[in-house]
Amino acid sequence: MTLHATTCPLDCPDACGMLVERDVSGGLVKLTGNPAHGYSGGHLCGKTALFKDVQESADRLHTPLLRESGKLVPATWDQALARIAQGLRGVPGDRILGLGYAGNMGQLARKYPTRVLNALGATRHDGGICDGEAACGFELVFGRAVGCDLEQLDGAPGLLIWGCDLVRTVQHSLPRVRALCRSGKPVVVVDVHRSDTVRRVEAWGGKAVIVHPGSDAALLLALAREAFATGAVDRAARAEDCAGLAEFEAQVQDAPTLEDAAGQCGITPETARELHALLAERRVWVKAGIGWTRRFQGANAMRALCSLVAVHGLEQSFHFESGGSFPSFTELIARPDLRPEGVPPRVVPHVAVGRSLDAGDYTVVFVWGHNPAVTLPDSLAVRRGLSRDDCLVVVHDLFLTETAELADVVLPAASFLEQADLYTSYGHRYMQAAQRILESPGEACGNVETFRRIARALELPAEVWSADAEQLFEEVRAQASEVISADDRTRFLAGEPVKLAADPGVDRKTNSGRIELASAEAARRGGPLVPTWNAADPPREEGRFQLHCAPTKHTHNSTYLHSARHLARVGDSRCTLHPDDAVELGVVDGGVVRLSNARSALTLGVRISADVSRGMVRVDGLFRSIDTPEGLGLNTLTVSDPGDLGLGNSYYSTRVDVARSDARSDSTDPR
Numbered sequence: 001m002t003l004h005a006t007t008c009p010l011d012c013p014d015a016c017g018m019l020v021e022r023d024v025s026g027g028l029v030k031l032t033g034n035p036a037h038g039y040s041g042g043h044l045c046g047k048t049a050l051f052k053d054v055q056e057s058a059d060r061l062h063t064p065l066l067r068e069s070g071k072l073v074p075a076t077w078d079q080a081l082a083r084i085a086q087g088l089r090g091v092p093g094d095r096i097l098g099l100g101y102a103g104n105m106g107q108l109a110r111k112y113p114t115r116v117l118n119a120l121g122a123t124r125h126d127g128g129i130c131d132g133e134a135a136c137g138f139e140l141v142f143g144r145a146v147g148c149d150l151e152q153l154d155g156a157p158g159l160l161i162w163g164c165d166l167v168r169t170v171q172h173s174l175p176r177v178r179a180l181c182r183s184g185k186p187v188v189v190v191d192v193h194r195s196d197t198v199r200r201v202e203a204w205g206g207k208a209v210i211v212h213p214g215s216d217a218a219l220l221l222a223l224a225r226e227a228f229a230t231g232a233v234d235r236a237a238r239a240e241d242c243a244g245l246a247e248f249e250a251q252v253q254d255a256p257t258l259e260d261a262a263g264q265c266g267i268t269p270e271t272a273r274e275l276h277a278l279l280a281e282r283r284v285w286v287k288a289g290i291g292w293t294r295r296f297q298g299a300n301a302m303r304a305l306c307s308l309v310a311v312h313g314l315e316q317s318f319h320f321e322s323g324g325s326f327p328s329f330t331e332l333i334a335r336p337d338l339r340p341e342g343v344p345p346r347v348v349p350h351v352a353v354g355r356s357l358d359a360g361d362y363t364v365v366f367v368w369g370h371n372p373a374v375t376l377p378d379s380l381a382v383r384r385g386l387s388r389d390d391c392l393v394v395v396h397d398l399f400l401t402e403t404a405e406l407a408d409v410v411l412p413a414a415s416f417l418e419q420a421d422l423y424t425s426y427g428h429r430y431m432q433a434a435q436r437i438l439e440s441p442g443e444a445c446g447n448v449e450t451f452r453r454i455a456r457a458l459e460l461p462a463e464v465w466s467a468d469a470e471q472l473f474e475e476v477r478a479q480a481s482e483v484i485s486a487d488d489r490t491r492f493l494a495g496e497p498v499k500l501a502a503d504p505g506v507d508r509k510t511n512s513g514r515i516e517l518a519s520a521e522a523a524r525r526g527g528p529l530v531p532t533w534n535a536a537d538p539p540r541e542e543g544r545f546q547l548h549c550a551p552t553k554h555t556h557n558s559t560y561l562h563s564a565r566h567l568a569r570v571g572d573s574r575c576t577l578h579p580d581d582a583v584e585l586g587v588v589d590g591g592v593v594r595l596s597n598a599r600s601a602l603t604l605g606v607r608i609s610a611d612v613s614r615g616m617v618r619v620d621g622l623f624r625s626i627d628t629p630e631g632l633g634l635n636t637l638t639v640s641d642p643g644d645l646g647l648g649n650s651y652y653s654t655r656v657d658v659a660r661s662d663a664r665s666d667s668t669d670p671r
């Protein structure tokens with residue numbers, strides 16, 4: 001038996017350290033947490049602890065597939081590459097779309113394909129599906145997302161968690177949150193539903209504040225108004241650090257009073273005052289999530305939270321993400337300098353890719369680390385676009401995903417265990433260079449080697465493809481080691497996780513080099529100079545219920561939709577309604593409802609619970625289209641209009657109607 005260290009590659013801020021046990025014949029025995037990884041502390045989540053099911057699945061692709069007479073049939077790599085070369089002949093760069101994303105967060109796996117797309121002068125997307133709105137709002141106020149060190153959380157004076165279900169998304173911070181609660185420090189969770197985290201924190205002695213969906217920003221601005229009104233803002237000190245303090249103070253005079261905002265949010269004035277005291281007197285740390293900003297006004301909502309934190313002078317103990325702590329490897333790996341001269345990249349909003357695919361904007365689309373037919377909003381438009389006869393779709397994946405089913409060329413991908421890569425994180429500060437651990441099945445091939453083959457088949461310049469995966473790994477590792485202390489470098493080069501030196505929580509890499517409560521950049525993009533909130537969100541959607549798409553702790557986006565054990569843990573009762581709404585609709589627990597709007601309609605099993613607010617229907621996790629009678633996935637319902645400033649995801653602004661359905665429920669919900 002041998003043990004090999006690596007990092008979980010999923011799109012998850014915890015980026016856990018992992019140990020892979022291999023038997024004498026090189027086969028996988030099991031995956032466990034790596035105790036040497038200080039943040040994740042030797043624990044993997046339940047879903048990734050079962051990754052062996054994915055790694056050894058009989059459904060993994062072993063050979064390329066080509067569409068012939070409407071069907072995907074096995075082919076050789078040479079045949080697949082010839083089809084790609086033929087499809088690309090004479091196609092201008094702006095009609096080629098690179099549609100990669102975060103299925104494997106390794107730097108090489110994610111970015112090397114972009115090098116080939118750059119050499120082709122291809123169109124790219126802005127990656128706004130996840131944190132586009134939140135990151136935009138944060139960066140406008142504070143600069144790059146660095147974030148305080150969550151490993152120090154248990155030493156905080158208390159914690160305010162704003163719109164973050166830690167249990168499902170940042171679970172390795174939970175032991176530190178529990179330690180805070182147990183030591184009698186205040187911990188308060190603000191959310192729009194009684195999430196797993198709410199219930200967990202309450203059980204530990206903390207408190208929850210449940211607000212109406214989309215009302216957060218009103219409360220944040222009212223809290224800022226209260227901070228100025230009660231003398232909690234040290235104006236002289238803050239004016240030195242913050243550009244636009246006076247403009248922000250003037251603007252929040254028009255915000256609701258704390259009492260009015262409490263009414264709008266559905267909480268008591270006393271609770272609102274407690275939130276104010278938490279910041280002004282207890283000086284707690286603040287942990288912000290991503291999902292709560294996925295609304296039309298999401299970036300402004302995040303600006304409101306950042307501005308509130310800033311006027312209290314709490315920015316060094318604020319955490320949203322940590323990706324800005326790490327060097328960028330984009331120049332080295334993706335090589336934007338290889339773009340044809342005078343061809344700047346055409347960039348399209350990720351969330352609206354379906355519309356441009358559907359409109360026939362592309363002749364060739366490359367997909368890697370992504371399952372857009374399932375994960376992008378308005379997914380029927382995505383599917384129509386990928387199904388067009390005049391568009392060659394090339395998909396590189398481990399499985400015949402719902403996107404791959406629509407492709408013309410499917411290339412079998414290597415898993416993260418089958419390719420060397422460098423891993424960073426967007427939650428903590430550990431970095432790890434992990435070697436290849438397992439052999440790939442059949443003809444499956446890693447991201448670098450696959451796109452090198454494509455580059456050679458297209459006769460692109462040798463500069464694009466001459467370095468192989470091993471050489472590139474050495475180059476990336478060498479660049480990464482430059483930011484690692486001499487003490488840690490040996491361990492890093494030996495493949496162990498190492499922590500980067502602590503940075504301040506915010507780096508003020510804004511245009512002015514200061515914290516920007518008033519942002520000329522926001523105004524230049526058509527937004528307000530200082531954050532505001534329009535109660536009319538969402539202005540464009542109709543439907544009585546807000547659709548709340550929540551993650552599950554058993555699956556991860558669409559990664560585990562090919563694993564029976566993961567799916568069985570999720571169960572069939574996918575959506576949740578408030579008991580009073582259920583009575584009005586005549587729906588019973590374990591029954592079936594139909595969710596509909598102008599884009600789609602689909603039938604789901606339902607559970608009834610006061611965990612969700614009235615007027616909300618919560619759906620947990622993505623599911624397979626074959627799991628609904630209509631053969632449709634969740635994102636057929638969701639809105640694809642980009643948000644206000646970040647052009648990111650606004651799918652929590654989606655509205656639907658809900659009605660009882662007489663379809664049969666096969667619910668086996670294990671929760």
Ligand code: SF4
Nearest residue numbers: 008012015016045048
């Ligand atoms: S999905 Fe997240 S929590 Fe689970 S093992 Fe991977 S990084 Fe850790």
